[in-house]
Amino acid sequence: MLYQLYEMNNAALWPARICADVTRLFYTNPFNPLAHTSFGRTVAAGAELFERMTRHYDKPSFGLDSTVVDWKTVPVVEKTVWSRPFCNLIHFERAVPAGRRPDPKLLIVAPMSGHHATLLRGTVEAMLPYAEVHITDWVNARDVPASAGRFDLDDYIDYVIEMLHALGPDTHVMAVCQPSVPVLAAVALMEAKGDRLAPATMTLMGGPIDTRRSPTAVDVLAEEKGSDWFRQNVIMQAPWPAAGFGRAVYPGFLQLYGFIGMNLDRHIAAHRKFFENLVKNDGDSAAKHREFYDEYLAVMDLTAEFYLQTVDTVFVRHALPKGEMTHRGVPVDPSAIRNVALFTVEGENDDISGLGQTKAAHDLCVNLPADMKAHYMQPAVGHYGVFNGSRFRSEIVPRIVDFIGTYGRQGKIDVKATSAKAASERAAKVRA
Structure with a gap:
């Protein structure tokens, strides 16, 4: 059921994500006077941070031309x-x-x-x-x-x-x-x-x-828990409407949360810095953050x-x-x-x-x-x-x-x- 709940939560957040993206676009529009103020950049940064933290990331392209x-x-x-x-x-x-x-x-x-x-x-x-x-x-x-x-x-x-x-x-x-x-x-x-x-x-x-x-x-975790623990606690059924509906899988989001948990302070600091760079209008640093996390947060089962x-x-x-x-x-x-x-x-x-x-x-x-x-x-x-x-x-x-x-x-x-x-x-x- 956890996988299904994860998918339901992701779907339920769609309206909020759309609202956040509209807010970001409004406060970054160069024709909006507020876009050139600290207040406008702060609102836009908060909206983008929320949208990115709740987004489902698709597989990126290699882009090597x-x-x-x-x-x-x-x-x-x-x-x-x-x-x-x-x-x-x-x-x-x-x-x-x-x-x-x-x-x-x-x-x-x-x-x-x-x-x-x-x-x-x-x-x-x-x-x-x-x-x-x-x-x-x-x-x-x-x-x-x-x-x-x-x-x-x-x-x-x-x-x-x-x-x-x-x-x-x-x-x-x-x-x-x-x-x-x-x-x-x-x-x-x-x-x-x-x-x-x-x-x-x-x-x-x-x-x-x-x-x-x-x-x-x-x-250490793998050796202490043993194979049976992982079988009982992390194996789930691929949800509908995925093509592999019903297949027993180890969900990618569990692996991702495990990796994030190992270095939680580092990821929190990175997102805080991303917010600050957006407010300061430091586009290069913000772009590097987006590039890394667009890849890092895209996971597979x-x-x-x-x-x-x-x-x-x-x-x-x-x-x-x-x-x-x-x-x-x-x-x-x-x-x-x-x-x-x-x-x-x-x-x-x-x-x-x-x-x-x-x-x-x-x-x-x-x-x-x-x-x-x-x-x-x-x-x-x-x-x-x-x-x-x-x-x-x-x-x-x-x-x-x-x-x-x-x-x-x-x-x-x-x-x-x-x-x-x-x-x-x-x-x-x-x-x-």
Whole structure:
């Protein structure tokens, strides 16, 4: 019933939101004298804050229309190149000159943990100058009809393998946060079978490979409560009129409220600052707030079976590091990985995946040569900074690109030169 009540409350607030939006428009209209007063800006700021805090946020778009390749700005087009009921694989196709040396193929596996794949917009944008980027665009479980069947952690691993097969040889895979475990499992299974389409490299970023190391509040809660508690307390039925009406799901709004609760003071301060910036007419700061929260507050549901199996496997039983994880009855053995180079990235202040949790992958891949392993800890960043932001672009991306270039067939990529080209292009735009 909680999900239905949530939807009813959201619908009941529509008239109030419309009224608030009309008020905002009235007090920001340049032809209204009050719009140029502190009183008018205060009323408009309060109205916008109310409307935004009670709004249902739809999935944002990637909005990546261009990138810089070889000194030039080239258009980018999103194309769906593989599709299943619970996921679409998007290729950001760049209009590069014919006959140009091909860049590496990169599969970015986005987290299926409550937010849409567009949360990695900055990750995709940063990698576009260096690779043919593909990303998993997971479908909101409430939008998938019950007739499409189940989707659990085993299916997730199958999807990753299928996508790697679809992309072909010499593909590089990058897992951000949650998918680190299923991606490592998928690569281990492919290597155990001698699959020639196993990726050339595997980059794991801020992932919960072994949550016994530096456990965070999320890890402790999951282990203390156990799988049954989550089954009884957070699993609900998708409400009508959603396409997936009746499907058992873990609602995205519960995940969102959990994340907000972990840093409540920070979010309250951010919204207070947003209000003050609107009153001061600081448009740039207000726009940055809107951009971040338009993404952060847009959430999606997960299938109940995927969520519960992930909680049990990763956070409760620690099955992968203990050597107890299976995929459809077949043991997942990371020691089978002998040919896929491994790069792990962690953030010093990560409060979702603690220090050492991702690096644990190195201890599991015991038969991978030492010179095919690399690890990097980014100082002074939290979980989000591992895959987005200025330090990600300046410190982490060059390392990823260098690693991919070292172990890919295309050879080395001159990341410094490419970065210089991008900077030159941006400078030219500013001068123009």
